[in-house]
Amino acid sequence: MAPTHDPQLLKGVLSLLLLRLLAERESYGYEIVQRLRELGLSDISEGSVYPALARLEREGRLETRLVASRSGPARKYYRPTAAGAQALAEGTASWLSLAAVVHPALVRRLPDPSTSTEET
Amino acid sequence: MATPRSALDRLRIERAVWAVDARLGDLPRRSRVSRRRELRDNLLAASEDVGARQAVRQLGDLRILAAGYVAAEYGELSRRPSWTAAVATLFLIEAAMTLLEYVGRTGFDSGITSATPHATGTFRWAGFPYLISDETFTYLNGTHTSVGGAWTPLVYVLMFAGAFVAGRMWRLIPAWRRQRSQARPAVAWEEGNGDRA
Numbered sequence: 001m002a003p004t005h006d007p008q009l010l011k012g013v014l015s016l017l018l019l020r021l022l023a024e025r026e027s028y029g030y031e032i033v034q035r036l037r038e039l040g041l042s043d044i045s046e047g048s049v050y051p052a053l054a055r056l057e058r059e060g061r062l063e064t065r066l067v068a069s070r071s072g073p074a075r076k077y078y079r080p081t082a083a084g085a086q087a088l089a090e091g092t093a094s095w096l097s098l099a100a101v102v103h104p105a106l107v108r109r110l111p112d113p114s115t116s117t118e119e120t
Numbered sequence: 121m122a123t124p125r126s127a128l129d130r131l132r133i134e135r136a137v138w139a140v141d142a143r144l145g146d147l148p149r150r151s152r153v154s155r156r157r158e159l160r161d162n163l164l165a166a167s168e169d170v171g172a173r174q175a176v177r178q179l180g181d182l183r184i185l186a187a188g189y190v191a192a193e194y195g196e197l198s199r200r201p202s203w204t205a206a207v208a209t210l211f212l213i214e215a216a217m218t219l220l221e222y223v224g225r226t227g228f229d230s231g232i233t234s235a236t237p238h239a240t241g242t243f244r245w246a247g248f249p250y251l252i253s254d255e256t257f258t259y260l261n262g263t264h265t266s267v268g269g270a271w272t273p274l275v276y277v278l279m280f281a282g283a284f285v286a287g288r289m290w291r292l293i294p295a296w297r298r299q300r301s302q303a304r305p306a307v308a309w310e311e312g313n314g315d316r317a
Binding site for chain 1: 155158161162165166169179180185191
């Protein structure tokens with residue numbers, strides 16, 4: 001069974017992930033969802049990804065273009081703007097800095113409860 | 121894997137699209153149309169993979185999705201233009217009625233006191249038909265007290281109808297601005313804010 005992810009934690013890094021994936025390759029909405037699922041975020045909701053794309057577009061971090069599709073109407077492809085690339089660089093540095101602090105603390109071996117109590 | 125779309129599948133997709141669209145009333149028209157088209161396209165793409173029923177299910181709660189789109193447009197806590205327009209209309213009508221009442225009452229009082237500077241007695245002002253009810257002025261040596269002159273229920277109906285209409289029609293302003301800016305040459309790539317009013 002695929003692991004579930006805390007939606008609040010995911011919400012914090014979703015924009016960063018979207019910018020990163022789109023910097024690698026421009027994509028349309030559903031394709032991005034598929035790429036996120038391939039990363040391991042199998043429980044991610046499309047309903048959280050589409051508004052995140054809309055917000056990044058409004059903030060000027062993504063730009064769009066319409067590409068004709070054989071299977072239906074033209075698809076809206078997203079890719080980062082210069083501001084988006086800068087936000088990606090800053091966000092990545094911030095995330096790595098935070099992870100460098102949080103990860104070692106979380107994976108540290110817990111003390112044995114029987115030996116950690118104060119001796120009287 | 122691609123699966124052929126039946127009429128029922130198209131109906132499922134359209135129902136989801138319109139359920140979201142119905143909750144996007146606060147978005148500028150162009151942005152709303154753009155979101156609707158994009159959502160439909162994504163659902164069509166997803167339905168080829170997993171079928172229409174599952175594609176719609178994967179969207180999650182449609183109310184949350186619509187709220188996400190609106191928050192993406194205006195931010196989480198900012199005021200919605202429809203509410204701003206409605207409240208502004210309420211205040212505008214109230215100000216107009218207050219001004220009308222003031223002008224009417226002042227005119228009536230001026231008429232009485234200019235004809236009879238030290239008027240004493242009771243006089244009736246008919247008010248404004250359908251808007252302000254009649255008012256009784258009681259004079260004693262040129263100074264007066266008054267009773268009546270209330271706004272009729274029609275005024276309150278107009279207030280709330282006006283607020284509702286303004287709340288729906290605020291899009292005319294960005295549409296008008298957009299028309300003015302349409303002279304600019306089109307570009308291949310839409311800028312981040314270029315899709316909005």
